[in-house]
Each structure stands twice: as C-alpha cells, then as structure tokens.
Amino acid sequence: MLGNYAVVEGALAAGCDFFAGYPITPANEISERMAERMPRVGGKFLQGEDELCSIYALTGASLAGAKAMTATASAGYNYMQEGIGYAVAAEIPLVIVDVQRCRGENFATQADVMQMRWGASGDHELIVLAPSSVQELFDHTIRAFNLAEKYRTPVVVMSETTIALMREKLVIPEPDAIEIENRKKPDVPPEEFLPFKAGANGVPPLPDFGEGYRILHSLNPHDERGGIAWDPDVFEALYDRIAGKITANYDDIVQTEGYFLDDAEIVLIAYGSENRPSLAAVRRARANGIKAGLLKLITVWPVAEKEIKDVAGQANTVLAVEMNMGKYAGEIERVCCGYCKVARVTKNRGLIHTTDEIYRALEEEAK
Amino acid sequence: MKENPLRKYLRKGSLPHFFCPGCGAAQVLNYFVRAADEIKLDFDKLVAIGGVGCAARIPVYLDAEVLHGVHGRTLPWATGIKLHNPELKVVIFAGDGDAVAIGGNHLIQAARRNLDVTMIVVNNLNFGMTGGQAAPTTPCDLITTTTPYGNREKPFDICKLAITAGATFVSRWNTAKPIRAIKAIKKALRHQGFSLVEMVCQCPTYFGRKALSSGDPVKGLDWIQECSVTAKEARKLPEQEVLKRFVLGDFTEKSDPVFEGSSVY
Numbered sequence: 001m002l003g004n005y006a007v008v009e010g011a012l013a014a015g016c017d018f019f020a021g022y023p024i025t026p027a028n029e030i031s032e033r034m035a036e037r038m039p040r041v042g043g044k045f046l047q048g049e050d051e052l053c054s055i056y057a058l059t060g061a062s063l064a065g066a067k068a069m070t071a072t073a074s075a076g077y078n079y080m081q082e083g084i085g086y087a088v089a090a091e092i093p094l095v096i097v098d099v100q101r102c103r104g105e106n107f108a109t110q111a112d113v114m115q116m117r118w119g120a121s122g123d124h125e126l127i128v129l130a131p132s133s134v135q136e137l138f139d140h141t142i143r144a145f146n147l148a149e150k151y152r153t154p155v156v157v158m159s160e161t162t163i164a165l166m167r168e169k170l171v172i173p174e175p176d177a178i179e180i181e182n183r184k185k186p187d188v189p190p191e192e193f194l195p196f197k198a199g200a201n202g203v204p205p206l207p208d209f210g211e212g213y214r215i216l217h218s219l220n221p222h223d224e225r226g227g228i229a230w231d232p233d234v235f236e237a238l239y240d241r242i243a244g245k246i247t248a249n250y251d252d253i254v255q256t257e258g259y260f261l262d263d264a265e266i267v268l269i270a271y272g273s274e275n276r277p278s279l280a281a282v283r284r285a286r287a288n289g290i291k292a293g294l295l296k297l298i299t300v301w302p303v304a305e306k307e308i309k310d311v312a313g314q315a316n317t318v319l320a321v322e323m324n325m326g327k328y329a330g331e332i333e334r335v336c337c338g339y340c341k342v343a344r345v346t347k348n349r350g351l352i353h354t355t356d357e358i359y360r361a362l363e364e365e366a367k
Numbered sequence: 368m369k370e371n372p373l374r375k376y377l378r379k380g381s382l383p384h385f386f387c388p389g390c391g392a393a394q395v396l397n398y399f400v401r402a403a404d405e406i407k408l409d410f411d412k413l414v415a416i417g418g419v420g421c422a423a424r425i426p427v428y429l430d431a432e433v434l435h436g437v438h439g440r441t442l443p444w445a446t447g448i449k450l451h452n453p454e455l456k457v458v459i460f461a462g463d464g465d466a467v468a469i470g471g472n473h474l475i476q477a478a479r480r481n482l483d484v485t486m487i488v489v490n491n492l493n494f495g496m497t498g499g500q501a502a503p504t505t506p507c508d509l510i511t512t513t514t515p516y517g518n519r520e521k522p523f524d525i526c527k528l529a530i531t532a533g534a535t536f537v538s539r540w541n542t543a544k545p546i547r548a549i550k551a552i553k554k555a556l557r558h559q560g561f562s563l564v565e566m567v568c569q570c571p572t573y574f575g576r577k578a579l580s581s582g583d584p585v586k587g588l589d590w591i592q593e594c595s596v597t598a599k600e601a602r603k604l605p606e607q608e609v610l611k612r613f614v615l616g617d618f619t620e621k622s623d624p625v626f627e628g629s630s631v632y
Contacts, residue, residue, distance in 0.1 A: 018447065018450065018451055020447065035629070036630070038630065039628065039630050040632050044451060044627075044628045045628055045629055045630040046447070046450060046628060047629040048443065048446075049472055049473065049476040050472065052440060052473075053440075053442075053443040053446065053473060054443075055443075056437070056440040056444050056447065057444070057450070058447060059444060059447065060434070060447025060451075061447035061448065061451040062447070063432075063434070063448070064447065064448045064451040064452040064455065066447070068447070082437070082440075083437075083440070086436070086437050208452075209432045209448060209452065209455055210411065210414075210432070210452060210455050213432075214410070214430055214431055214432055214433075216427060216435065217432075217433065217434050218434075218436040219435070219437055225380075227380060227381065228435075
C-alpha cells in the first residue's frame, strides 16, 4: 500500500472521524483518500480554505468530541503552527501528519525536525513520532491518536516523501487487536468539575461540547476553573502542568529500538526513513568486523535522553544521521556531551543517504 | 437587591467585565442575552466563540461552552464544531479586525458554504484593544493612531461583503438602536444558515478620542446616529452620500442548504 494511504487506514482504525486539510504535495493522497473514505464511515471531511482553517477546524471538532486529523507538508505546517500552539495551550487532542518536502519541491528531507517541535509560540512540549516504513506510518498514526487522547495534546506524525510515496507491504490487524485509547470524561457533575485541574498523569478530563459542562477554553492563562487569570503563580502552575504531563510520562511516550547495541563501539542514531540505510550499513559493518550499532528513534520529541545517554556511556563514537544540514544532531550532541565523541552524517540534496554513504562514515570512524 | 433575571446567563464570577466605560461591546452582550432569553436559547447547547479583541471578550462572560483567544480563527473553529455536532448552536462575537482583517477569508468562505452559525460583528471602526489603530472598516480621512494624517484607505462594507459571498441572513444595526438590534439578533439566531449581524458601535477610548476628538461615549453614539440612515432613506440619497453612511436594515433573508462537509456520500 502507498504510505499516504496507510496513514488514512491507520487513522480510521484509530477512530478518526474528522479530517480537514488544504491541498499540498506530497500529502494530497491522504486528503483524497479521506474525502472518499470519511463520509462512508460516518465522519466529516473538510477541505479548508487554507491550513489555518484546517487546523482550527480540528480543534473545534475535537472539543465537540471528534477524533480529528489533518495532513500537510513542510510549508503548510508553517501555517499550522499558530493552531498547534493553541491546541497545546488549550489541551486539545488532535493529530497532524507532516509529509516533509524540500522547499517547494517533493524531494526527500528531514529539515522540519526542529520546526515540528519549536514552531509554536510559548513554552510547550510536543510529541512527535517518526515512522520509517509504510507499516510504521499505519502503526504510528494509531499511536498518535492514542497519545493525543491520553495526554490531551496535539501529536505529530513526522512523515517524509521517502515513505509517504512508497508502496510497501502493510499488515492491517483485526479491529479487536488494535489498542484504542479514548479521552477521559469527567466523573463528577458540572457544578463540581474543575476543567483544568490535573487528573491522572497530569491530564484533566475533557467533556464534549453540549454535555452541560460550559467550559471556557481560552488561549489566555487560565486557572483550574477555566477563568482567564493573569496571576503569575497561576500562569507558572498552568504551564508546569501542561509541559509536565509530557515530560513526567516519558516512559510511556518515548520509544526507541536498538540494533546490535550490546557491544557496539560506533553507534548510529537515526530517525525516520534514514533508519533504513543506517541499519543496512550497520549490518555490512558487522559483516566486515566493525562493531557498529544503531539506535532508532521512534519518538523524536521528547528526546530519548535516557536511551541516548545509555548508548553514549558505552560507545566510543555516536554518529548522528539525518537528511538535512544538521539539526537534530545538536540535540544528540547535547545529550552525549561529556560521554563520547559525536560526529554528524548529514545530507541535504533532496535524496536519502545510500547505504554506501553511511557505511563509509562507519568505516572512516573505525580506522 | 433583586438580581437582574438576565444574570443567570452570565458565567459566575466573571464580572465586573473588562470593557472601558461606555464601550459598545458591553451593550452588545446585553442585547445578546436579551435576545437569547426571548427565544429561550438552550445555553447547554450553545458554543459562544470570540477571537481576540474587545468584542472577542463578549463570550467570556456567557455561561456557555466558550472558545476564546485566537485572532481571526473564529469561523474555522465554528466549522469544525458544526460539522461534528450540528445540534450545537454556534454564535460568534467578532470585532471588525477578527471578521474582515485577519479573518476576512474565513468570513468569505463560511458565507459561501452557508455554514449554519450566527456571527455578530461588533464594528467599532478601529483596533480598540491594541490602542486605536486603523482597521479595514475605518472611514476615509479619519484620524487613528496609525493614520495620523487621516485614513487613506477605503473601508469595507461588511454586509455587502457577506451578501456577495453567499450569507443567507445579513443585517446591520447600531448600539443606539437596541430594540432593532435585539430583534435582528433574534432573527439571526432563529435563522438556518450563515447569519451575520453587524453592530456599529462606539469606542470612546480610542476611536472617540482620536477620530472624533471626544472620549464621551454619548458623543460617540450621537456621531454614529448622525452617520446612520435606514435602507429606505438610503435609496433617496446620491450614491456618494450613501458611501459615507452606515446603512441600517435587514438586507437578506433566504433559505439555502447548510454546509455539511466538503465530501458528502
């Protein structure tokens, strides 16, 4: 199946019943398939007049009780930053798929990895998942919905031209084999409910519009009752909680996979489709007697600091692999600082690394 | 003292409001709750939306589901809400900046789609909250904090814009005409489809002091009254004269299918 289609099937499997998007290549197959599938499963499809309309329609639909998703590509994600910031601050579950592309062209890149995390204004944490295959596009889209619902927050699926426009085998499990998470609803009547008081995991329960709770959802600093409050103590406590619900649940959110790490002296750290040539290069290195390993980042944000530190404490060298001029490498250098040497393996030519290129970097490092 | 029976529609603990003394936005809040009371609007099913600006604060005082705090995106919010749950009543309170400056394209598109929401545009003819800058609604030649030598841009006619784009109920009144305003709001709330009521209102603090050389709210209201004509009167005036006036009236009321999504099976 096409990667972009796998995203749609993953979303529908997760219970997505609202999609809004604005045309942009290479994400269009997601919108087109949604336009066909969504009304047939009882959901709503909106082609927004722009990305801003799309992202805010998602927030409105989500507060009305929908599981909402949009899909865009790099430049379109820029426009959505405003709405993502609102969704973080107002704690609205939604899923955004960004199929990264080179400026104006559909060539491969991972150059949005920082704007995924840092584009919205104000202090915040964001959950960003990086699939590396068509199967993972399906799986991670489901997980994105589950995390969004569980933590009342926007979650980003960081796709890439490489996998979005790739056809690969996809196994869709039976519906009852798919784990589905739904947002917690209040268990007290409206008069006793504090809509922004931390519940389990720091997350307040969220009733749907129309259920009688009459909540004020404002971007402005708000107290536990939801009233606009300009008190510095209220402001600090609010954002400690909003950011804290992500950082405090690191173990539930952050995922990585390790390959050949047990005795690895040179470790590649890669995310997204760059894992594909990276793993092939590690296998070739092992065949040639080089003690290489790979740490695959499934969650790119929050940073897998524990797992990266474990690797850094054991390896001589970490090689940060990415398809841009070197962005996430800064995060890896920050975490590895004082533990081991870090070098960068970057490529910013609209093309994914070849196995040869990464292997040569390993070979050079092993000399 | 007996509590005003309309206080039950206001969010507990939200008063006193933050509007300047004599601000027209507070009057619009008053008119809305009167209209809502008269038609027995169910506040459990009401979503009141404000963007950013003075008028955007109106819904903050309503005891309803409320969205607030992003400039210009009221209609996209409303679109998502109405598509997912058409049973909800969605009412937007937008300033002229929210409605026709930053949110202008959303207004055109929502009117074109005939989205089933009510939009009350509180037009105070300038950006009040940010300090009295010129807006796309500021009349020609008037002084604001960003037009110190007089406004050199032509203002929007919000109602004409909405009608042209496809809105199915469009009305303009002003804060000096409470009875007609409440009546228009009631009609808009009962209307199926995109209804827009423009309320021309005074902003004593900025528009008054800068453009009218007086911060007196009564003088602001008087000036709006002087500049206002009914649609009937307007027909007798030369076109150039009409362009300088606020034409009051219910302009459009028609029945069209409402928006149910871009792809409906």
